[in-house]
Amino acid sequence: MKVRTASMPTLRLTPLAALEQAAECLKTLAHPHRLRIVQMLLQGRYTVGELAEACEIPSHMASEHLRLMQRCGFLTSEKDGRKNFYQIAEQHLASIMGCIESRFGCVP
């Protein structure tokens, strides 16, 4: 067993309960189409159909992805006629997406 000494700084650990929440959110984010949807919504307001077209998937599947992300607090929606516009609700998504983009490309 490791014994802590004065020369050893105390280890900062987030409680497991908080890490479970974090893992849930990351799992929700961890899908290529959902990443693209978030990336688009960080740049504007879009309808289900527009997001589906950008991801090259049928709109009923985009709808499902949006429902998942709405359920964990990432997004909100506003109906306008028969269109449904989605937008970012969780502001931390900007910084997390920034990290992802800086690692996986397409940032000058």
Add this chain to the structure above:
Amino acid sequence: MKVRTASMPTLRLTPLAALEQAAECLKTLAHPHRLRIVQMLLQGRYTVGELAEACEIPSHMASEHLRLMQRCGFLTSEKDGRKNFYQIAEQHLASIMGCIESRFGCVP
């Protein structure tokens, strides 16, 4: 179909192929025990047994989590006798973990 105008800035989109890679990595990260392991390794070098104890899991399961994270390039390991020390290989983990901590707690 949405028509782009001068007042509308061009939409920056990471290619789907890159988002698939990103999603893979996020999926690997999206587990409470793996998050704790990464959080610890960002603060030092630890053995399988130490990481397992901190996560309160049997060490053969810690070993499995470590294997997954090593396989996607997050970690490397160095044997010393019968102990195996793991450490961070992917430097972007620091900033991503920073985002997660700032949202899910335990940062003053």
Add this chain to the structure above:
DNA sequence: CAATTATATCGTTACATTTCGATATGTAAC
């Protein structure tokens, strides 16, 4: 060499997620 310790791997079971077609709901156009 036998026993112990630290880590890794295997095979199975249980559970969750993704995707898809079909269908439903609500709104607008004719």
Add this chain to the structure above:
DNA sequence: GTTACATATCGAAATGTAACGATATAATTG
């Protein structure tokens, strides 16, 4: 009212993932 459109929901099939006990390897101790 009927048709077309946008979105949402349902159920099934396929696939993926997590956890576990058992077992294996490899280094150290006695």
